[in-house]
Amino acid sequence: MLAYIGRRALLAVFTVWAISMLAFVIIQLPPGDYVSSYIAQMAAMGSVVSDEEAQTLRIQYGLGQPIYVQYWKWMKQIAEGNFGFSMEWRRPVTEVIGERLWLTVVVAVSALLLTWVLALPIGIYSAVRQYSFGDYAATFIGFIGLAVPNFLLALVLLYLGFTLFNAHIGGLFSPELQDAPWSLARVWDLVKHLPIPALILGLAGTAQQIRIMRANLLDELRKPYVVTARSKGLSEARVILKYPVRMALNPFASTIGYTLPYIVSGSIIVSLVLGLPTVGPLLLKALISQDMFLAGTIVLMLGVMTVIGTLISDIVLVWIDPRIRLEDT
Amino acid sequence: MAIAADAGPLPSAPTADKQRIFVASQWQLMWWRFRKHRVAVASAIVVAGFYLAVLGADFLAYSDPNASEAQRSLMPPQPIHWFDDGRFRPHVYGFKGARDPRTFKRVYQADPSQKIPVRFFAQGFEYRLLGLIPMSRHLIGVDPGRDAVGTIFLLGTDVQGRDLWSRLMYGTRISLTIGLLGVTMSLVLGVVLGGFSGFYGGVTDTVIQRIIEILRSIPTIPLWMGLAAALPRDWSIFQIYFAITVIISLLGWTELARVIRGRFLALREEDFVVSARLVGCSQMRTIFVHMVPSFMSHIIAATTLALPAMIISETALSFLGLGLRPPAISWGVLLQQAQNVQTVAITPWLMIPAVPVIIVVMAFNFLGDGLRDAADPYGR
Numbered sequence: 001m002l003a004y005i006g007r008r009a010l011l012a013v014f015t016v017w018a019i020s021m022l023a024f025v026i027i028q029l030p031p032g033d034y035v036s037s038y039i040a041q042m043a044a045m046g047s048v049v050s051d052e053e054a055q056t057l058r059i060q061y062g063l064g065q066p067i068y069v070q071y072w073k074w075m076k077q078i079a080e081g082n083f084g085f086s087m088e089w090r091r092p093v094t095e096v097i098g099e100r101l102w103l104t105v106v107v108a109v110s111a112l113l114l115t116w117v118l119a120l121p122i123g124i125y126s127a128v129r130q131y132s133f134g135d136y137a138a139t140f141i142g143f144i145g146l147a148v149p150n151f152l153l154a155l156v157l158l159y160l161g162f163t164l165f166n167a168h169i170g171g172l173f174s175p176e177l178q179d180a181p182w183s184l185a186r187v188w189d190l191v192k193h194l195p196i197p198a199l200i201l202g203l204a205g206t207a208q209q210i211r212i213m214r215a216n217l218l219d220e221l222r223k224p225y226v227v228t229a230r231s232k233g234l235s236e237a238r239v240i241l242k243y244p245v246r247m248a249l250n251p252f253a254s255t256i257g258y259t260l261p262y263i264v265s266g267s268i269i270v271s272l273v274l275g276l277p278t279v280g281p282l283l284l285k286a287l288i289s290q291d292m293f294l295a296g297t298i299v300l301m302l303g304v305m306t307v308i309g310t311l312i313s314d315i316v317l318v319w320i321d322p323r324i325r326l327e328d329t
Numbered sequence: 330m331a332i333a334a335d336a337g338p339l340p341s342a343p344t345a346d347k348q349r350i351f352v353a354s355q356w357q358l359m360w361w362r363f364r365k366h367r368v369a370v371a372s373a374i375v376v377a378g379f380y381l382a383v384l385g386a387d388f389l390a391y392s393d394p395n396a397s398e399a400q401r402s403l404m405p406p407q408p409i410h411w412f413d414d415g416r417f418r419p420h421v422y423g424f425k426g427a428r429d430p431r432t433f434k435r436v437y438q439a440d441p442s443q444k445i446p447v448r449f450f451a452q453g454f455e456y457r458l459l460g461l462i463p464m465s466r467h468l469i470g471v472d473p474g475r476d477a478v479g480t481i482f483l484l485g486t487d488v489q490g491r492d493l494w495s496r497l498m499y500g501t502r503i504s505l506t507i508g509l510l511g512v513t514m515s516l517v518l519g520v521v522l523g524g525f526s527g528f529y530g531g532v533t534d535t536v537i538q539r540i541i542e543i544l545r546s547i548p549t550i551p552l553w554m555g556l557a558a559a560l561p562r563d564w565s566i567f568q569i570y571f572a573i574t575v576i577i578s579l580l581g582w583t584e585l586a587r588v589i590r591g592r593f594l595a596l597r598e599e600d601f602v603v604s605a606r607l608v609g610c611s612q613m614r615t616i617f618v619h620m621v622p623s624f625m626s627h628i629i630a631a632t633t634l635a636l637p638a639m640i641i642s643e644t645a646l647s648f649l650g651l652g653l654r655p656p657a658i659s660w661g662v663l664l665q666q667a668q669n670v671q672t673v674a675i676t677p678w679l680m681i682p683a684v685p686v687i688i689v690v691m692a693f694n695f696l697g698d699g700l701r702d703a704a705d706p707y708g709r
Contacts, residue, residue, distance in 0.1 A: 159670070299555055302551050
């Protein structure tokens with residue numbers, strides 16, 4: 001078991017490294033180096049950067065040195081908690097991102113939780129009552145969930161909310177609590193606003209999980225031990241929930257690795273449509289104005305969050321499924 | 330299914346029907362099985378229809394997609410009325426545009442007394458059919474009116490007064506070909522890397538599999554956005570088009586590689602592959618003459634299932650303003666105008682380009698499912 005978790009952790013470290021390289025590439029891609037665009041930006045705003053200051057910045061970021069030195073310096077600064085300076089906002093990147101990163105995590109995790117809460121009962125129902133009306137309805141909704149890109153879904157819901165209920169369904173907070181400090185009222189406001197983004201983000205995943213759950217449970221239900229359990233006189237609910245569901249539950253945890261990156265990806269673009277205060281709109285703005293340290297940091301952080309989430313799901317999987325535990329010892 | 334199961338215990342004299350199955354080629358078996366999947370067949374027809382529209386976009390459009398006209402900004406769709414006094418005479422009602430004296434927005438009123446006849450195969454702007462044959466006929470059109478009142482906007486117009494229907498036709502062309510091109514690139518990467526991984530196994534396999542796992546655990550949209558935003562602003566439409574395709578396929582090949590590796594692993598130990606190796610076939614010959622044909626159908630199915638993801642990716646990027654940029658027209662570019670709730674509420678027809686996206690994605694999904702089931706004629 002430890003060997004398994006160790007291997008997954010090692011892979012996670014490699015993934016983080018790959019993501020950091022990619023984020024660095026994104027920072028490096030635009031023409032010109034950071035300092036010269038910084039000077040140009042400052043000049044445009046009427047302030048002058050002294051030669052000494054420019055020189056200090058050049059040394060700090062290792063500009064002019066080989067690319068791997070630059071990468072190493074960037075990494076070193078990150079290790080010290082310095083993610084660079086946002087040119088557009090003229091504030092340190094960490095300050096600009098602020099609570100947005102946590103709100104992104106909240107949105108992604110609630111989408112994931114909603115996926116399970118919906119997919120588990122519906123999947124069980126679809127398998128136990130195979131070919132019933134409910135089963136077909138679930139399959140149909142599932143196909144729509146898979147086919148409609150989530151940003152279009154957000155757009156359509158926005159439109160329906162506006163025309164049918166004359167309500168604006170976007171955002172994560174009511175306007176009066178938008179910039180308020182954290183309080184119980186604000187948390188409750190967030191909870192009230194979460195379901196719609198979570199549903200939009202989680203729908204595709206839910207559809208997929210329902211199909212997997214249904215297929216796995218159908219396989220399990222045909223096995224002899226289910227007949228045995230039934231013949232011993234266990235109640236139908238116990239027969240189904242005690243063993244087959246537990247066996248079929250496995251892919252729920254093992255697919256987080258693929259579901260989570262998908263949800264995080266989707267949250268970026270859905271946030272834009274719904275106007276959620278996550279890192280999504282910030283990333284787009286940073287990319288358009290070529291505020292590269294901000295953009296690179298956001299890409300890096302999103303990636304790292306996803307990797308951590310995936311690692312947690314791996315550990316959960318070992319915990320639920322004894323087969324994996326035994327396999328690797 | 331039934332076909333395969335019946336072939337089990339051999340009777341002394343197979344019936345004519347069974348003989349037909351014994352001698353059928355793999356593709357024939359696949360077709361017979363595919364045909365039973367009604368939804369997949371219907372989806373195939375839908376997809377074929379869309380690609381016909383790609384070829385004949387100029388013919389189906391009736392006005393220049395880039396011709397803007399401030400006087401006709403944000404006109405609502407004009408529905409075609411097919412009958413006039415019980416006789417077949419398709420026409421649309423003329424629209425009267427005026428500026429609201431208070432809000433200064435243009436408002437339009439349909440005028441039933443003014444009937445503009447719709448002609449089939451009407452004269453319009455000049456184009457080259459399939460890029461070759463010069464033509465100026467279009468599927469529908471209206472007579473150019475004396476005072477230019479005779480216009481038709483089936484799906485309304487956008488802010489700059491450009492006809493949405495015509496733009497949608499041209500957008501279809503770009504959105505659907507970018508998907509095809511992207512999937513082809515992914516396929517090449519997937520076949521080469523997945524093939525190496527499955528054929529050689531061992532360390533090569535482990536390394537490639539780890540790379541795939543790493544790529545799959547990275548959220549793609551932020552990465553795509555980063556890469557796409559770095560494209561130089563002064564690139565031409567074509568350069569951007571290719572760059573976007575490359576970006577999308579660079580991160581999209583993993584699923585195809587996984588499928589292909591699985592097939593290679595499954596086939597590597599098959600008797601016919603081992604015997605090919607034993608009689609001294611070169612590795613290339615073993616792979617391309619003996620192995621690839623036997624899982625070609627799987628590749629096609631996997632490719633079909635990968636296409637919708639490509640189309641959605643392009644649409645999403647362009648929707649964000651990081652993919653194709655005007656004057657290029659794609660579904661995503663068209664949807665960019667429907668980004669906020671104000672526009673959507675006042676001018677809902679700007680959301681229409683979402684409809685073909687959803688239809689095409691669903692059709693490809695069903696078609697791919699059908700192909701995948703049919704690809705294994707002996708399975709189940």
